[in-house]
Amino acid sequence: xxxxxxxFMGTPDFSVxxxxxxIENTNVIAVVTQxxxxxxxKNVLTFSPIKKVxxxxxxxxxxxxxxxxxxxxxxxxxxxxxxTCAYGQIIPKEILECPKYGCINVHASLLPNLRGGAxxxxxxxxxxxxxxxxxxxxxxxxxxxxxxxxxxxxxxxDDTTESLHNRLSLIGASLLMKTLPSIFDGTNSRISxxxxxxxxxxxxxxxxxxxxxxxxxxxxxxxxxxxxxWPGAYTTLDDHIIKVWKVIIGNETKSSKEPGTIVxxxxxxxxxxxxxGEIILNxxxxxxxxxxxxSAYLNGLKNKEExxxxxxx
Numbered sequence: 001x002x003x004x005x006x007x008f009m010g011t012p013d014f015s016v017x018x019x020x021x022x023i024e025n026t027n028v029i030a031v032v033t034q035x036x037x038x039x040x041x042k043n044v045l046t047f048s049p050i051k052k053v054x055x056x057x058x059x060x061x062x063x064x065x066x067x068x069x070x071x072x073x074x075x076x077x078x079x080x081x082x083x084t085c086a087y088g089q090i091i092p093k094e095i096l097e098c099p100k101y102g103c104i105n106v107h108a109s110l111l112p113n114l115r116g117g118a119x120x121x122x123x124x125x126x127x128x129x130x131x132x133x134x135x136x137x138x139x140x141x142x143x144x145x146x147x148x149x150x151x152x153x154x155x156x157x158d159d160t161t162e163s164l165h166n167r168l169s170l171i172g173a174s175l176l177m178k179t180l181p182s183i184f185d186g187t188n189s190r191i192s193x194x195x196x197x198x199x200x201x202x203x204x205x206x207x208x209x210x211x212x213x214x215x216x217x218x219x220x221x222x223x224x225x226x227x228x229x230w231p232g233a234y235t236t237l238d239d240h241i242i243k244v245w246k247v248i249i250g251n252e253t254k255s256s257k258e259p260g261t262i263v264x265x266x267x268x269x270x271x272x273x274x275x276x277g278e279i280i281l282n283x284x285x286x287x288x289x290x291x292x293x294x295s296a297y298l299n300g301l302k303n304k305e306e307x308x309x310x311x312x313x
Contacts (some may be wrong), residue, residue, distance in 0.1 A: 001026045001180060007074060007099075008032070009084040009091070011048045014165060017173035018085045018106055019053050025177060030077055032062045034088050068092045081183070084138065085172065088117075093140055101183055103138040106172045108165075110134060110150055112193040114201035115143035120168060121161050122201030125208075125226035127218070130154050131164070133172040135179045137190065144198075147191040149179045160228040204231060211235045213260035213274045213312060217249045220279050232285075235260075235312040242312075243285035250278030260312045265304055269294030272312060 008019050009032040022028050031054035039046040047055070054061045064070035067089045074082075079099045084091065085106040096103050109119035111134040116122075123131040132152035137145040151171050155164060182188035204227070211220055211233050224247045227233045233244045248268055257263055257273045264271035270281040285291040298304050 001184065003027065004080045004101075004184060005029045005078070007077060007079040007082045008050075009082060009087040010050045011088045012086050013049045014108065014169045014172075015085040015087075015106075016049050016053055017169050018083070018176060019050055021173040021177050022083060023053075023057050023059070026180070028057075028059055029079065030060045030062060030074070032064070032067070032074060032087070035063045035065055064089075067095070071095050074098070083176070090140075090142075091138060096138055096140065104148070104176075104183065105136050105138045105143075105145065106176055107134045107136060107143055108168045108172065109201065110152055111136060111143060111147055112195065112198040114199055116201045117203040119201035120165050121204055121226050123155060123226075124159060124161055124164065125223050126199075126201075127222050128155055131168070133168055133175050135175055144193055144195065147193060148183065148188050149175060151175045160225045162229045209234055211244060211312075213272060213279070215274065216276045217252075217274055217279050220274055221247055221249050237310060237312055240287045242281075242287065243291070244281055244283075245285060245291055246283035248280040248282050250280045252277040257309070258311065262307050262310050262312065265294075265298055265307060267295055270298070270307065 004026050006022055006026045006028045007030045008022055008028055010019060011034045019031065031050060033048045033050040036045050036047055051061050062073060071092055071094050074095060075098045081099045081101040082095065082103040084103065091103060107119065109123065110132040114122055130152050132150055134150045135148045137148065139145045153167060153171060179188065209227060209231055211223060224233045224244055228245060234241050235244060236242065250271055255263060255273045259274050261273045262270055263273050263278065268280050268282055271278050272281060281294050283291060284294050284297060286297060
């Protein structure tokens with residue numbers, strides 16, 4: 001495949017194994033990634049993970065602010081194929097129609113399930129038992145192109161978005177390398193998606209991060225691990241934000257207390273009433289402080305008893 005001219009389009013860490021595999025096995029002539037960002041309190045100009053890989057491999061980098069208006073340089077390179085993976089912008093028709101072998105996307109779900117920008121988060125938050133990676137042809141609609149190949153993985157009870165992200169990233173790179181030869185020799189599958197079966201995993205919004213204790217223990221458990229390690233779930237106590245990084249499913253205890261009420265504490269953490277019993281906040285991050293075991297937070301309080309019957313909102 002070294003004779004094939006490839007343009008790669010991607011931005012975050014998830015895309016790195018895919019680009020590295022392409023560099024090793026094909027002729028990557030250019031990389032397209034999102035513009036550099038100002039990050040942190042010190043306003044440090046930061047390259048995307050993909051740009052760092054491209055620079056280390058001496059590959060030209062394009063960073064259009066709006067690719068719908070800035071695509072001429074990409075087309076002028078006359079690539080044989082364009083591979084995208086978590087690029088972050090909608091690809092215009094002019095680019096989609098440019099390469100001989102088409103534009104191929106590596107998507108982190110088993111399409112038509114979980115179309116959208118946050119399929120890994122939602123696979124856990126929405127309680128999926130399995131997910132995977134899809135290699136697909138791109139079209140002008142969001143994740144609706146024909147499926148070429150798929151590989152699935154089971155979501156375990158111990159998985160977080162972080163662990164699932166890392167696993168799917170490697171699966172995506174491996175599956176792409178297995179699939180590309182069939183694309184180049186014209187023997188690949190091409191299966192239309194059933195739009196009636198589509199589900200969506202749209203980008204996480206701030207309101208998605210707030211814990212609703214009116215939900216079940218399982219739903220809260222899934223939400224917290226589905227938002228780990230970014231951006232994190234949260235609640236508020238006495239008007240102060242508390243990030244919640246880990247919870248434990250507690251007893252199925254009937255209580256007359258409103259959901260969100262702190263009903264107890266123990267060595268595992270802070271026990272909160274929810275729709276169908278108790279959820280225990282096990283690892284938290286009080287506002288302005290570092291991440292800590294909830295037990296350490298409790299030990300630092302002058303009077304732990306004052307927590308009882310307080311409401312998390």
